[in-house]
Amino acid sequence: MTDRDKLLHHIDGNLSAEQAREIEARIREDAELRAECDLLCHVQNRLRQRPAQPSPGLWEGVHAHIREESLWRSLVWAGKRLVPLAAAAAVIFVVLIDNADTEANVVADYFDSQTELVLSDIQADSLVIYP
Amino acid sequence: MLRRAFRLTLTRTVFRMRDEHDLIHQCQTGDEQAFRHLVKRYEDRIYGLACSIIGDREAAKDAAQEAFIRAYRALGKFEGKSSFYTYLYRIATNVCLTVAQREQRRPDSVSLDGMQEANAMALDRFWGTDEPQNDIDRIGLRDQIQNVLNLLSPEHRAVVVLKDIEDLSQEEIANVLGLSIGTVKSRLSRARARLRDLLMPLYREWRE
Numbered sequence: 001m002t003d004r005d006k007l008l009h010h011i012d013g014n015l016s017a018e019q020a021r022e023i024e025a026r027i028r029e030d031a032e033l034r035a036e037c038d039l040l041c042h043v044q045n046r047l048r049q050r051p052a053q054p055s056p057g058l059w060e061g062v063h064a065h066i067r068e069e070s071l072w073r074s075l076v077w078a079g080k081r082l083v084p085l086a087a088a089a090a091v092i093f094v095v096l097i098d099n100a101d102t103e104a105n106v107v108a109d110y111f112d113s114q115t116e117l118v119l120s121d122i123q124a125d126s127l128v129i130y131p
Numbered sequence: 132m133l134r135r136a137f138r139l140t141l142t143r144t145v146f147r148m149r150d151e152h153d154l155i156h157q158c159q160t161g162d163e164q165a166f167r168h169l170v171k172r173y174e175d176r177i178y179g180l181a182c183s184i185i186g187d188r189e190a191a192k193d194a195a196q197e198a199f200i201r202a203y204r205a206l207g208k209f210e211g212k213s214s215f216y217t218y219l220y221r222i223a224t225n226v227c228l229t230v231a232q233r234e235q236r237r238p239d240s241v242s243l244d245g246m247q248e249a250n251a252m253a254l255d256r257f258w259g260t261d262e263p264q265n266d267i268d269r270i271g272l273r274d275q276i277q278n279v280l281n282l283l284s285p286e287h288r289a290v291v292v293l294k295d296i297e298d299l300s301q302e303e304i305a306n307v308l309g310l311s312i313g314t315v316k317s318r319l320s321r322a323r324a325r326l327r328d329l330l331m332p333l334y335r336e337w338r339e
Contacts, residue, residue: 039331
């Protein structure tokens with residue numbers, strides 16, 4: 001590792017105590033290295049002094065998004081619960097209709113058979129009255 | 132007197148932590164107003180972080196909002212092992228890095244060399260050591276610091292921002308960015324080398 005590399009690590013405190021002493025001695029001797037050290041320290045100090053940046057107000061945007069998401073979540077939640085219910089209702093409806101249809105057919109058949117009996121009686125009576 | 136001041140500070144800190152714990156618990160039960168308090172408490176810091184990493188105020192505003200939205204979504208899984216701010220910080224830094232990388236890849240973005248040259252020329256406030264005295268000075272210095280940060284790639288900028296502006300330790304940076312400490316050290320070193328190489332001629336010029 002060159003002195004220049006060591007200097008970069010020294011700025012962030014990543015050298016051992018012995019290495020740090022060595023590089024500090026080199027900085028005192030070497031004007032070029034000293035200039036680099038000054039620059040790096042200056043940049044670091046300026047970044048630390050960065051004036052605060054007040055927020056333009058984030059809540060409105062965050063809130064609108066949360067609301068929208070919450071609405072969608074509610075719809076999905078309702079959907080997840082309503083779809084099986086609707087499916088079950090549809091099955092029940094179909095079964096009932098089918099049963100009703102069968103019962104209606106039985107009743108109709110019954111009436112048909114009764115009607116046929118009555119008609120045959122009428123025809124039999126007719127035969128008796130008008131031989 | 133000193134003891135009283137210490138007790139007062141300690142009491143305030145405990146109340147603040149207690150207050151924050153309650154707010155988080157309320158958020159987890161769906162209380163939006165409790166989350167509003169948390170947003171108001173941290174929005175300046177998160178927006179400042181986003182500005183430093185992204186370098187564009189409008190994009191920074193969107194990224195900061197996105198960070199809060201993601202934090203709200205995942206709040207149900209927040210167990211309180213780290214502080215809420217660390218949790219928020221991690222989300223915000225990752226959102227900002229993604230945005231900064233995307234912005235850099237945009238084909239219509241200004242060429243890097245041209246931007247570096249233009250940025251490096253106007254650093255009169257940056258080179259001085261004076262504290263800014265008024266709003267104009269403060270804005271000027273802030274813009275020039277941003278110009279210096281923009282010389283770095285998003286990955287390098289993020290570690291420098293977290294270390295020098297946000298004052299995080301290297302372990303904390305590794306935790307926030309999900310990197311090893313070795314990678315953090317290496318990125319910091321490369322970022323500083325790049326700043327040194329780009330700024331040294333201008334620094335010499337300014338000193339002479």
